[in-house]
Amino acid sequence: MRRIPKYLLLTITVIAAVAPVYWMLTISLKNEVDQFAVPPRWLLFTPTLEHYHDAFVTRSFGQYLITSAIVSIVSTVCALALGTLAAYSLARFRLPYNMDRKLSLWILSTRMFPAIVTAVPLFLMMRNLGLLDTRLSLILVYTTFNLPFVIWMMRGFFVEVPRDLEEAALVDGDSRLGALVRVVLPLVAPGLAATAVFCLIVSWNEFLFALVLTQTDAAMTLPVGIAGRVTQYEIKWGVMSAAGTVAMLPILIFALAVQRYLVRGLSLGAVKG
Amino acid sequence: MVKSKRFSSAVSSRSDLRLAYLFLTPAVLILLALTIYPLFYSVTVSLQSDSANGPHWSLANFQRLLSDNFFLSAMAHTFVYAASALICEFLLGLGLALMLNSRIRGRSIFRATLLVPMMLPAVVVGVVWRLMLNPNFGAINGTLKGFGVDTESLTWTASPRLALFSVIIVDIWQWTPFVFLVLLAGLQAIPQEPYEAARIDGSSRWQTFRYVTMPLLKPAILIALLLRTMDLLRVFDQIFILTEGGPGFATETISLYIYRTAFRFFDFGYAAAMSFVLLAITNVISVVYIRFLQARETT
Numbered sequence: 001m002r003r004i005p006k007y008l009l010l011t012i013t014v015i016a017a018v019a020p021v022y023w024m025l026t027i028s029l030k031n032e033v034d035q036f037a038v039p040p041r042w043l044l045f046t047p048t049l050e051h052y053h054d055a056f057v058t059r060s061f062g063q064y065l066i067t068s069a070i071v072s073i074v075s076t077v078c079a080l081a082l083g084t085l086a087a088y089s090l091a092r093f094r095l096p097y098n099m100d101r102k103l104s105l106w107i108l109s110t111r112m113f114p115a116i117v118t119a120v121p122l123f124l125m126m127r128n129l130g131l132l133d134t135r136l137s138l139i140l141v142y143t144t145f146n147l148p149f150v151i152w153m154m155r156g157f158f159v160e161v162p163r164d165l166e167e168a169a170l171v172d173g174d175s176r177l178g179a180l181v182r183v184v185l186p187l188v189a190p191g192l193a194a195t196a197v198f199c200l201i202v203s204w205n206e207f208l209f210a211l212v213l214t215q216t217d218a219a220m221t222l223p224v225g226i227a228g229r230v231t232q233y234e235i236k237w238g239v240m241s242a243a244g245t246v247a248m249l250p251i252l253i254f255a256l257a258v259q260r261y262l263v264r265g266l267s268l269g270a271v272k273g
Numbered sequence: 274m275v276k277s278k279r280f281s282s283a284v285s286s287r288s289d290l291r292l293a294y295l296f297l298t299p300a301v302l303i304l305l306a307l308t309i310y311p312l313f314y315s316v317t318v319s320l321q322s323d324s325a326n327g328p329h330w331s332l333a334n335f336q337r338l339l340s341d342n343f344f345l346s347a348m349a350h351t352f353v354y355a356a357s358a359l360i361c362e363f364l365l366g367l368g369l370a371l372m373l374n375s376r377i378r379g380r381s382i383f384r385a386t387l388l389v390p391m392m393l394p395a396v397v398v399g400v401v402w403r404l405m406l407n408p409n410f411g412a413i414n415g416t417l418k419g420f421g422v423d424t425e426s427l428t429w430t431a432s433p434r435l436a437l438f439s440v441i442i443v444d445i446w447q448w449t450p451f452v453f454l455v456l457l458a459g460l461q462a463i464p465q466e467p468y469e470a471a472r473i474d475g476s477s478r479w480q481t482f483r484y485v486t487m488p489l490l491k492p493a494i495l496i497a498l499l500l501r502t503m504d505l506l507r508v509f510d511q512i513f514i515l516t517e518g519g520p521g522f523a524t525e526t527i528s529l530y531i532y533r534t535a536f537r538f539f540d541f542g543y544a545a546a547m548s549f550v551l552l553a554i555t556n557v558i559s560v561v562y563i564r565f566l567q568a569r570e571t572t
Binding site: 006007009010013014016017018019020021023024027035036037040042082083085086088089090092093094095096100103107110112113114115116117118119120121122123124125140141143144147148151176177201204205207208211212222223224226227230237240241244247248251252254255256259262263266267268270271 | 283284285288289290292293294296297299300301303304307308309310311312314315318369372373377379383384385386387388389390391392393394395396397399400401402403404405409410412415416419446450451454455458459493496497500503506507509510513514528531532535536541544545548549551552555556559
């Protein structure tokens with residue numbers, strides 16, 4: 001009997017969390033009569049894919065999607081490559097004057113800057129360099145703000161690898177680099193994969209820099225493309241919802257894939273969860 | 274303890290150090306070029322003002338801050354937004370975590386559904402809630418009408434009175450799951466022994482909560498609050514999509530005002546000056562939180 005309130009609470013929470021998203025999904029599949037029905041039709045309506053066709057074939061959302069994918073993947077690869085090496089050094093080596101500790105904290109602090117603080121000067125710098133409205137500018141910026149995250153996450157995973165394993169490889173005649181590639185990296189592979197997925201999610205979702213640094217279809221990402229249409233006077237709700245649903249789906253799949261590391265990732269490695 | 278500390282502070286061998294510097298240099302250079310350099314660049318931008326003879330050095334941008342009512346009201350909105358969302362998210366998240374910190378069926382499904390709001394792109398959150406809150410065909414007013422409620426005055430994000438409240442509700446919807454997950458992880462890391470000791474001592478449920486759970490949960494609470502506070506103070510994306518700071522100025526937070534100043538009015542100097550105020554505030558608050566965290570660790 002004591003369990004009933006608990007399950008009632010659970011059900012309400014689940015509905016509250018999911019219903020708004022489900023509502024958008026139904027709008028993307030409804031014709032315009034069903035969309036504006038009062039009272040709202042939650043379950044019964046005739047599904048149509050016309051809004052998806054309209055958004056991704058007739059309008060340029062297909063191109064935004066491609067830009068989003070390219071920018072997210074390339075910046076994630078760059079941040080992982082650079083960040084993993086730096087993280088390994090910070091986890092394994094003691095630098096003189098406690099530099100490894102100071103460096104780690106400095107790297108973490110760069111992550112704490114509010115985005116708008118660097119958005120203003122980065123816009124001016126990119127304008128001076130002629131990089132405004134290019135995918136390259138977004139790749140550079142996303143690599144930069146994923147770097148501190150990769151370094152902190154991977155540093156945590158490297159610290160958890162017992163030193164003895166690595167030392168054994170060194171005794172067997174491996175070089176530091178050989179031990180890193182053959183012994184350590186395979187052990188941290190799950191952590192590396194989770195970190196990569198987090199970077200993909202953050203880059204894919206990013207809005208402010210994409211809004212500031214791009215202006216035309218040439219480099220616009222999906223979030224900026226959607227925002228540009230939402231704030232217009234005459235809003236095509238079906239098209240918006242279709243684009244929103246497509247922007248959301250890869251993220252939900254990714255999030256489910258890294259569930260186990262979710263708390264750790266969201267707290268920058270502070271809570272092991 | 275002392276011995277292990279001395280051992281770990283022994284500087285690595287010279288060949289290891291060479292490798293360490295090689296590995297660290299690219300990452301450090303990128304961070305210097307794209308976060309530290311822009312910050313200094315921003316300082317010079319904020320210290321220049323235009324005049325008839327071209328730009329010159331002055332403190333005009335910082336002096337303007339004090340008499341700019343739009344800036345002060347944007348600050349007020351930011352604090353109201355941050356404080357109310359933080360309190361609600363914390364209380365709801367803690368309540369849920371305490372209730373669900375036990376064996377329940379379907380827990381993994383529950384956790385998975387809670388991920389949905391917080392992983393969504395902010396833009397999608399904006400679209401979702403524009404659809405929910407639309408006064409004419411939105412699901413909320415539509416459902417209320419179905420129950421016979423008069424929704425004439427419930428225009429949510431279009432009403433100067435309800436707009437700030439509406440965007441706060443959206444934030445609570447999206448981020449309570451985050452607080453919940455961090456606190457649940459914290460609760461599950463607490464060992465059983467203190468609870469057994471409390472039971473043997475005959476503590477009441479409230480005493481156990483107050484003197485066992487809360488102190489041991491404090492690090493997780495502080496981390497959740499720190500990360501949420503930082504995000505709340507710089508909130509931009511959802512509000513931009515939901516209201517663009519309107520109607521009028523009703524939901525204009527500091528990040529939105531900086532954005533408007535820089536990219537609508539092209540007054541980069543003043544925008545830079547305001548962004549340093551935001552940076553200073555977030556810095557001070559994070560230092561306070563980190564002090565509290567470290568105080569926990571040393572005792």
